[in-house]
Amino acid sequence: MPEISTPPACRVRPATLLDEAALGELDRATWSTLHAVMPRPQPPYAPFFDDRHxxxxxxxxETQDAAGGSRPAGYLRLVAPTPLACNSHVRQIQGLAVADRARGRGVARALLRAAFAAARDEGANRMTLRVLGHNTPARALYESEGFVVEGVLPGEFFLDGRYVDDVLMGRPLAP
Incomplete structure (x- = not known):
């Protein structure tokens, strides 16, 4: 996949094994019941990459740090939702995180647009995701990038003492 450079201070690239520690740290730092249904990670931490990830x-x-170097500011996990040939035209976002220091700077939008391009390069023509109903900022971002609500599983999760909807969203990947 070609590198995508938007916004100017942000570069999006495929992950490598060398990103393991930084992405694990980012994942733990951004954990919240606003988007996570798994319990907060506790030491000893599981590896970020494994057979399924x-x-x-x-x-x-990546964004530039104060010393002029670059470091991960966010990540997006993009996979086929199933191993079925009849579903191979779909890609699914199964995780998106942005460091607090990089929020509001277009990092999530750059990741989404890079995911659209990568999915198209793989022959996909549709993108889906799941988002928690109470995650208003993420839902607004997804809607601004062309996703629409295609289904809702009411009260699917019990988080912080309340039931939360699981919202299914999708969009076509027309060029």
Whole structure:
């Protein structure tokens, strides 16, 4: 996949095994019941990459740090939702995280647009995702990028003492 450079201070690239520590740290730092249904990670931490979460499933957004170097500011996991041939035209976002220091700077939008391009390059013509109903900022971002609500599983999760909907969203990947 070609590198995508939007916004100017952000570069999106495929993940590599060398990103393991930084992405694990980012994942733990951004954990919240706003988007996570799994319990908060506790030491000893599981590896970020494993048999089901391989580097080739992730896009990494890098921004410049104060010293002029770059470091991961966000990631997006993009996979086929099933191994079925009849479903091979679909890609699914199964995780998106942006570091607090990079929020509001277009990092998530750059990751989404890079995911659209990567999915198209793989022959996909449709993108789906699931988002928690109370995650208003994420839902607004997804809607601004062409996703629409295609289904709702009411009260699917019990988080922080309340039931939360699981919202299914999708969009076509027309060029």
């Amino acid at each position: 391989r580097p080739e499933h992730f896009l990494v957004a």
